[in-house]
Amino acid sequence: MKRYAAALAALCLLSGCAEEAAPIAETAPIPPAAPYHASVTVEKTALAQEAALEMMRQFALEHKVSFPFTAENFPRAAVSVSTAPLLHTAADTLLNGSAPSAEAAVCPASADAFRALLNGSADLILAEEPPASLWDEKDAAGFSWEMDAVAADALVFAVSADNPIESLSVSDLRGLYAGTITNWAELGGPDLPVLPLRGGAGSDAETAMENLVMDGVPIAENPALVRENGDELLSGAARSGAVAPAGYYRASALFHADAGWKLLSVGGAAPSTEAIRSGTYPLLNRCYVLISAAAPQDSPERALRDWLVSREGQEAASRAGCVPMMELGGVS
Numbered sequence: 001m002k003r004y005a006a007a008l009a010a011l012c013l014l015s016g017c018a019e020e021a022a023p024i025a026e027t028a029p030i031p032p033a034a035p036y037h038a039s040v041t042v043e044k045t046a047l048a049q050e051a052a053l054e055m056m057r058q059f060a061l062e063h064k065v066s067f068p069f070t071a072e073n074f075p076r077a078a079v080s081v082s083t084a085p086l087l088h089t090a091a092d093t094l095l096n097g098s099a100p101s102a103e104a105a106v107c108p109a110s111a112d113a114f115r116a117l118l119n120g121s122a123d124l125i126l127a128e129e130p131p132a133s134l135w136d137e138k139d140a141a142g143f144s145w146e147m148d149a150v151a152a153d154a155l156v157f158a159v160s161a162d163n164p165i166e167s168l169s170v171s172d173l174r175g176l177y178a179g180t181i182t183n184w185a186e187l188g189g190p191d192l193p194v195l196p197l198r199g200g201a202g203s204d205a206e207t208a209m210e211n212l213v214m215d216g217v218p219i220a221e222n223p224a225l226v227r228e229n230g231d232e233l234l235s236g237a238a239r240s241g242a243v244a245p246a247g248y249y250r251a252s253a254l255f256h257a258d259a260g261w262k263l264l265s266v267g268g269a270a271p272s273t274e275a276i277r278s279g280t281y282p283l284l285n286r287c288y289v290l291i292s293a294a295a296p297q298d299s300p301e302r303a304l305r306d307w308l309v310s311r312e313g314q315e316a317a318s319r320a321g322c323v324p325m326m327e328l329g330g331v332s
Helices: 002-015 034-040 044-060 084-094 112-119 132-140 171-180 203-215 237-239 248-254 273-278 302-308 312-321
Strands: 077-080 104-107 124-128 144-160 196-197 241-249 261-263 285-292
Touching: 077 084, 077 112, 077 237, 084 124, 084 196, 084 302, 084 312, 104 112, 112 124, 112 285, 124 203, 124 302, 144 203, 144 237, 144 248, 144 273, 144 302, 144 312, 171 196, 171 203, 196 203, 203 241, 203 285, 237 241, 241 248, 285 302, 302 312
Parallel strands: 077 104, 077 124, 196 241
Antiparallel strands: 124 285, 144 241, 144 261, 144 285
16 A cells, blocks of 8 residues: 555656645555546656556556445436446446436537536536536536546547548548648548538547647538437448548447448557557547545445446446456556
8 A cells, every 4th residue: 555655646746736645544445536536637748647557457456346336326327428338337237237226317428428417417427538618617616526537448530431541640630620631632542522520519529539639720610510329421422532530439330331431540550449458549538437526435426436447347347348447558
């Protein structure tokens, strides 16, 4: 435990934490929330990122969370479409196949799940990183949350299966969505106008694009809006010039080969579960569990959060089809 506390202190120095980590009692069966929160905020250096991952792996390996979950006390949850399988697997595991009394709210975008936590309609959420505006809403409301990474996802891009291009750079993708690249011939493809599709402001795909691809460059006004559920996806000739972003786990349902799509490699790395696990695919995103910082120490939501970052919870994430944070970087 002393080594764990020392590692946490080092991580806080690396990541610019404003507060000192709370000391961890030698006899405490479960460390307080501070280690998780410090370990998953946006780290400022690669060294801090690796230290955070190693801390999380050590916690997952060394700690077991014991809490008497029942259908009645299982936390009210809000999830995004991509994180819903993880919550379902967690509930199924902890309740021995029973369903929680409070049905989880499945939100079309992670931003909606964050707002459910802010307005008190959810005790715990599982979601991808929210748009920057949500952080402003949180601060304006005087709300504090604890945010812990539980699994990794990736931002992928789909094009028509007829498009001969197989791989693009991050700079190429930025050009497509900034409007500076307007024809596939500029990238060595056919003489065909580019039709960039997008999920819309606040969608998980657009937030991930702003965080991982655009580097502060605004997305052009011209890309066509496409709802997250895919019911407006183009077909036939119009799809030939299209490019569309999505989370990797959502893309398997939206952009599969039978529907005439294929996923692009980025920088020569093809998206796959193994590429996410090893970190070779460059556009990695995280899925988070969040609770209110004011949640009581003995609350079900705090216990569920602790379980999700324990070894048992990380194994549940794997069963749900996710890459658990414990395995990120190829370490299992």
